[in-house]
Amino acid sequence: MSAEPEPTDLPLADDPIQSEPLPPEEEESPPAQPAPEPAQPGEEQPLPxxxxxxxxxxxxxxxxxxxxxxxxxxxxxxxxxDMGGGQPCPHLNKVYTEPLVYSNAGQPVIQCWPCGKRRVFLSATKLDPQPELS
Structure with a gap:
């Protein structure tokens, strides 16, 4: 190994390309927002x-x-x-269609997974042809 620096293809300081002033930035970045302070033990953060x-x-x-x-x-x-604490179910008033529901003894049940309550049926269409059970 030699102690001499190896040549590079980088432009030199007196290179005319490098000596031209750089164009100003078109958009200035917004000032940084301070990070929220971490919650202290036993202190609750308010829910959004x-x-x-x-x-x-x-x-x-x-x-x-x-x-x-x-x-x-x-x-x-x-x-x-109200699922408790004044929070509504995240599925409140959102209509879904379950494409394959078995009626059991004429009383099908669909349970909402976040709140655990029975869902209200808006309409039902009997499947024709009926799926075959094996």
């Missing part, structure tokens, strides 16, 4: 406000009637406005 739920869907005027031992596609909604 929950997003506004969609408007409630129209509920059926007549109860839905299901045939026993039959498969349906069921449109349903969760109406749980």
């Amino acid at each position: 406000p929950a997003p506004e739920p969609p408007p409630a869907p129209d509920l059926p005027t007549n109860p839905l009637v299901f045939e026993p031992a039959t498969f349906y596609a069921i449109e349903n909604v969760c109406l749980t406005q």
